[in-house]
Amino acid sequence: MNWMTKLLRCIKCKGDLVLMERRKLKCVKCGKIYPIREDIPIIMPEKDVEELENVKVFNELVDRYDSWFVSEKGSILFKNEVRALQIALKGIKLGQSMEIGVGTGMFAKELGIGYGLDPAWQPLLLAKKRGIKVVQGIAEEMPFKNEIFDTEFLIVTICFLENPIKALKEAYRTLRNGGYLIIGFVDKESPWGQFYLEKKRKGHPFYRVAKFYSILDINRMLKRTGFSIRKMVSALLQKPTAKPVTEEPVSGLVREAGFKIVIAQKSVV
Ligand SMILES: [Zn+2]
Known part of the structure; x- marks a missing residue:
């Protein structure tokens, strides 16, 4: 089938x-x-999403967004983030996996994620080229059936969602019982969060439309939508203004870490 x-x-x-x-x-x-x-099912008509600020920017600046991952600074930060995600995933079977807000598929490809969802068409074309099976649609109204994924990912995406609570409820619905949701995000209260907030204030094309959250906000939203928090991993302890270096992520919560990962589980007793 x-x-x-x-x-x-x-x-x-x-x-x-x-x-x-x-x-x-x-x-x-x-x-x-x-x-x-192009082998991509279109769930939301383009006219409904293309004018949304958080979709428009990724369609228009897809090359700029994608080139960050291979830039001198970006490639080191990206590797640090991937390493942190790999450490967080230890002992977890990926199974049938899906990234919400897959973008150009860079994280999905590195982590071996099978499926991706995103409203922005141009990034999806790149993700598809990277071997991800992609669907055009939004996180708040997922086109997926109930309880079909073992793992779902939200990597540097929650800050771009219109309604994160609605998206988390959809993640909960589409995960199998015992399945995991892995959230990687920039903590608003860390030096990196402040660094990006400053970019947002200055009108940076991507961060202008972002809404940043703290670890407390994320954990609160997860609990509110029925998830149990299982694990946290902290990365980017270096200063955002210094030359990026390769660093080892830390298991558990380190307040000042810029990139934090929370592993939450859907567990219906
Ligand atoms: Zn119908």
């Missing part, structure tokens, strides 16, 4: 989808049509 019909459902009526002559998906219940372009 095609992965699209196996994993996706209608966002309007929750009905199953069937494949029509390979170019579109159709809801068996309400008849809604979802086009497929």
Whole structure:
């Protein structure tokens, strides 16, 4: 069975989808049509999302965003973040995995994540080239069926969501019982958080639209949506203004760490 019909459902009526002559998906219940372009199912019509600030910027500046990962400074920070995520994932089976806000797929590729969701079309094309099976849609209204993923990721994405609580509820719904949600984010109260807040104030194209959170905010939102917090890993203890260096992440919570990872579990007793 095609992965699209196996994993996706209608966002309007929750009905199953069937494949029509390979170019579109159709809801068996309400008849809604979802086009497929470049092997990517389109869940939200472009006109509905392309004008949203947090979608527009990633479509327009996709090359600038993607080139950060290979830049002199960015590549070192990226490696530190990936290393921290790998350490956080120790002992956790990835299974069927999905990254919410997959962007250009850099993290997903490094971590071996199978599926990705993002509203911005241009980044999705790159993620697809990197071998990720991607879906165009939003985190707050996921087109996925209930309880199909073993692990879900939100990596430097929660700050760009319109409604993080709604997105976390959707993550909870689509995770299997016992499944994990891995959140990696820049802590608002760390020196790195302050550094990015300053960029936001100055109108930086990406951070202008970002809403940053503290570890307390994240943990509160996770608990509110039913998750149990299992583990934390801290990285980027170096100063944001210094020349980036490779550093070893620390298990547990270090207040001043710029990049923090929280592993939360859906555990229904
Ligand atoms: Zn439907």
